[in-house]
Amino acid sequence: MRWSQYLILLLITSLMGLVSCRSYQRPFDRAKDGQLLSRTTEERVSLKQSCRKYPAYIPDESVDGQLVPERVIKINYHIMNSSDTSHAFLAEMATPYVQELTRQMNIKLANNLAMSLPAAQGTPVLPTRLRLEISPIPGMFWDDGIYYHFDDELYTYVHTGRNRNNSDMRVINKYAIQPDSVLNIFILPHHPDSVISPTYRATGVGIALGKSIKLSGLIRTGLPPSEFAGMTLHEIGHILGLGHTWRYSDGCDDTPYHPNCFYPGEPPCDSLISNNVMDYNHWQQAWTPCQLGQAHRNLSRRTGTGRSLLKRDWCQPLDGKDLVIRDGQIWEGEVDLFGHVEIADGGHLTIRCEVSFPEGAYLLVQPGGTLVIDGGLLTNDCGLPWKGIILGCKGSRCGHVQLTENAEIQFVESTDAVSH
Numbered sequence: 428m429r430w431s432q433y434l435i436l437l438l439i440t441s442l443m444g445l446v447s448c449r450s451y452q453r454p455f456d457r458a459k460d461g462q463l464l465s466r467t468t469e470e471r472v473s474l475k476q477s478c479r480k481y482p483a484y485i486p487d488e489s490v491d492g493q494l495v496p497e498r499v500i501k502i503n504y505h506i507m508n509s510s511d512t513s514h515a516f517l518a519e520m521a522t523p524y525v526q527e528l529t530r531q532m533n534i535k536l537a538n539n540l541a542m543s544l545p546a547a548q549g550t551p552v553l554p555t556r557l558r559l560e561i562s563p564i565p566g567m568f569w570d571d572g573i574y575y576h577f578d579d580e581l582y583t584y585v586h587t588g589r590n591r592n593n594s595d596m597r598v599i600n601k602y603a604i605q606p607d608s609v610l611n612i613f614i615l616p617h618h619p620d621s622v623i624s625p626t627y628r629a630t631g632v633g634i635a636l637g638k639s640i641k642l643s644g645l646i647r648t649g650l651p652p653s654e655f656a657g658m659t660l661h662e663i664g665h666i667l668g669l670g671h672t673w674r675y676s677d678g679c680d681d682t683p684y685h686p687n688c689f690y691p692g693e694p695p696c697d698s699l700i701s702n703n704v705m706d707y708n709h710w711q712q713a714w715t716p717c718q719l720g721q722a723h724r725n726l727s728r729r730t731g732t733g734r735s736l737l738k739r740d741w742c743q744p745l746d747g748k749d750l751v752i753r754d755g756q757i758w759e760g761e762v763d764l765f766g767h768v769e770i771a772d773g774g775h776l777t778i779r780c781e782v783s784f785p786e787g788a789y790l791l792v793q794p795g796g797t798l799v800i801d802g803g804l805l806t807n808d809c810g811l812p813w814k815g816i817i818l819g820c821k822g823s824r825c826g827h828v829q830l831t832e833n834a835e836i837q838f839v840e841s842t843d844a845v846s847h
């Protein structure tokens with residue numbers, strides 16, 4: 428063989444080598460690429476239950492923390508008054524008052540406190556990842572989300588005694604605005620007849636009813652909005668599914684029983700004083716990991732009662748929110764993602780519940796990476812198109828995907844593979 432023939436042979440061999448190691452990407456084809464993972468009915472049922480457990484929804488600082496994003500809860504306010512406006516809580520005073528109340532609540536939410544009870548020492552202090560936003564009716568530029576009603580029949584609040592009406596829904600049914608998608612907060616004065624009674628305590632009080640709240644005592648006490656931020660957050664906690672902690676089972680091991688002291692005082696209130704949001708106390712500013720897990724479970728689960736109150740900000744991608752999985756991870760909660768996901772060489776991701784990808788996002792499984800959809804659902808929660816699963820390949824070696832028969836993939840746009 429002449430040297431020129433050797434050269435040509437060498438060139439062909441090198442080109443073949445290049446072709447066989449070429450890196451490329453292509454859309455995942457379930458029929459051709461998906462390896463079936465078989466599960467018994469009992470296994471399927473038990474795995475589905477994991478989506479309901481609160482630990483998967485506890486915010487933390489790890490990469491898993493990105494699975495529990497900041498949630499914005501939409502609120503509005505209703506200021507109730509008599510037709511003679513005898514309660515002097517009119518717009519020039521009430522509008523800045525409730526705006527400040529909202530600001531004070533957000534300050535408390537952004538500054539979670541360590542639990543003060545001795546039995547809860549060492550409980551981790553996690554970011555609450557909760558925020559409130561006053562939300563007018565969409566498209567109504569003149570609306571500020573703060574409403575005034577003058578109604579002699581329904582403007583008062585009575586929390587004890589024969590004429591007790593705190594759980595009466597009529598004022599809510601009559602005046603709530605966007606009741607399914609906004610948390611409506613009603614501010615009512617204590618009834619004038621109750622206020623003059625020596626046995627009636629016309630202090631700051633509240634009650635959560637469905638997705639609405641009734642509050643009273645804010646004006647009469649003459650105290651600033653900051654004094655009622657904890658009380659209002661307590662009622663919002665109820666709407667998010669949280670219970671009282673002091674002598675009830677609230678489903679949390681990190682909220683010990685205690686005497687429920689409002690202020691420090693005589694024993695046992697000299698030391699056993701709680702600052703937890705779901706107790707009655709002056710601070711109401713500590714949220715335990717379990718309570719946050721329960722609240723975020725309510726907001727993340729598609730069946731959660733509070734989810735409809737959220738600003739739906741997860742259907743479009745956000746910069747800086749892509750995830751790269753390099754280790755072994757199991758996602759056991761229902762998740763709203765804000766970017767692409769890449770499973771790197773050596774990474775292993777198991778998805779057991781519903782995961783929403785933002786519009787246009789993809790789930791890329793690199794060669795050497797493994798994706799297991801174990802009964803989960805990959806979708807866009809708003810029904811918008813996303814790119815679905817993309818396999819990264821090197822030669823004939825592609826990312827590996829295993830799925831159960833009941834695993835579902837929805838709203839994938841039909842398009843060519845992304846490549847880079």
Ligand SMILES: [Zn+2]
Pocket residue numbers: 661665671
């Ligand atoms: Zn309560």
